[in-house]
Amino acid sequence: MPNDDSRLAALLSVLETLDTEASTTERGDLDLLETTELVRRMNAEDRRVPEAVAERTAEIAAAVDGITERFRRGGRLIYIGAGTAGRIGVLDASECPPTFGTDPSMVVGLIAGGETAIRSAVENAEDDEEAAGDSLRALDLTERDTVVGISASGRTPYVVGGLEYARSVGALTVAIASNANSAIGAVADIPIEVVTGPEFISGSTRLKSGTAQKLVVNMLTTLSMIKLGKTYRGVMVDLLATNEKLHARSIRTVSQLSGVGIDEAASALQQAQGSVKLALLMLATAAPAETAATALAGADGILRDAISALA
Numbered sequence: 001m002p003n004d005d006s007r008l009a010a011l012l013s014v015l016e017t018l019d020t021e022a023s024t025t026e027r028g029d030l031d032l033l034e035t036t037e038l039v040r041r042m043n044a045e046d047r048r049v050p051e052a053v054a055e056r057t058a059e060i061a062a063a064v065d066g067i068t069e070r071f072r073r074g075g076r077l078i079y080i081g082a083g084t085a086g087r088i089g090v091l092d093a094s095e096c097p098p099t100f101g102t103d104p105s106m107v108v109g110l111i112a113g114g115e116t117a118i119r120s121a122v123e124n125a126e127d128d129e130e131a132a133g134d135s136l137r138a139l140d141l142t143e144r145d146t147v148v149g150i151s152a153s154g155r156t157p158y159v160v161g162g163l164e165y166a167r168s169v170g171a172l173t174v175a176i177a178s179n180a181n182s183a184i185g186a187v188a189d190i191p192i193e194v195v196t197g198p199e200f201i202s203g204s205t206r207l208k209s210g211t212a213q214k215l216v217v218n219m220l221t222t223l224s225m226i227k228l229g230k231t232y233r234g235v236m237v238d239l240l241a242t243n244e245k246l247h248a249r250s251i252r253t254v255s256q257l258s259g260v261g262i263d264e265a266a267s268a269l270q271q272a273q274g275s276v277k278l279a280l281l282m283l284a285t286a287a288p289a290e291t292a293a294t295a296l297a298g299a300d301g302i303l304r305d306a307i308s309a310l311a
Contacts, residue, residue, distance in 0.1 A: 049208050052195055053194050053216060056192050059191065063192065064223045064224050067146045067172070067174075067220060068224040072300075073144045075142070076144075077106070077221070078110060078145060078147050079149075079217070080110045080149050080150070080162040081149065081156070082112035082113070082126030082158050084152070084213075085176075085210070086110070086118075088150060089217065090110075096221055098242055100236065102230075112125035112126045125158065126159075127158070128158055129158065132158050132161050136166060137165070142169060143171055145171045145172070146172040146174065148176060149163045149173070149175050149184045152210070154177030154178065154179045154184050154193070155184070156184070159175075159184050160184055163188055167188075167189075174190045175193075177193045178194055179193065181193075196211075225238075229299075230301075238276070250274065265279070265283075271289050272292075285311065
């Protein structure tokens with residue numbers, strides 16, 4: 001078994017090859033620049049990110065299709081990551097229930113070091129290659145699920161181990177990395193390697209790498225939810241009205257999409273027990289709530305198909 005010195009030497013050798021760890025000489029004067037010039041330079045770096053994401057369109061589309069197909073079979077999407085990457089997965093998972101009306105178990109975020117690591121660094125957690133597999137095993141991971149490993153460097157042991165376990169049970173595996181030919185990409189069914197180049201501050205992968213990760217996970221959940229019928233005419237129709245703002249948005253959505261007044265929209269929502277989608281179906285077809293609910297279930301929750309069935 002290699003000793004600490006040899007492991008350190010091997011790690012230093014790997015870091016030398018990573019774009020995310022690279023330094024560039026033109027950034028050596030950052031501390032001498034005026035604030036407006038700092039803003040301009042950092043913004044110029046950030047503008048590179050969407051272009052880098054666009055280069056991975058085919059891989060992202062393949063991941064969306066795979067995730068959607070598994071959702072339809074009752075599967076889940078599970079993110080695994082450490083540090084910033086882990087927090088981005090947790091954030092995306094936590095926003096799915098209020099946005100799309102999903103059960104919290106449908107999209108899950110696992111972070112190295114557990115709940116504490118969401119707010120505070122747990123520095124050695126990312127080196128535990130067994131931890132993610134243990135957490136996935138505790139979730140009873142199956143071949144119907146998708147596991148998305150996120151790592152800027154593409155070599156995080158926590159993520160590598162989790163993806164290897166996921167593959168062993170037949171789950172779909174996706175890797176999001178910021179370096180080409182990454183270790184996590186090598187063990188994933190679908191590698192999404194968004195090469196964003198050296199960071200504005202060398203090695204600070206919460207910057208361009210983190211932005212790229214956020215853009216990609218936005219697409220994975222948003223586009224799969226669109227394909228599942230969670231939107232209608234580009235509007236959220238499965239949102240959960242958990243506060244006053246969202247309740248008002250629900251009424252406004254029903255009014256705008258159906259063409260009825262605010263009072264009629266509010267009444268339809270009340271009859272639909274707060275379901276925007278059901279209220280819209282009732283207004284579009286004049287069907288009572290029970291009939292509309294049956295049609296919606298028969299259409300797998302896709303509003304367009306339910307409207308056609310009742311037309």
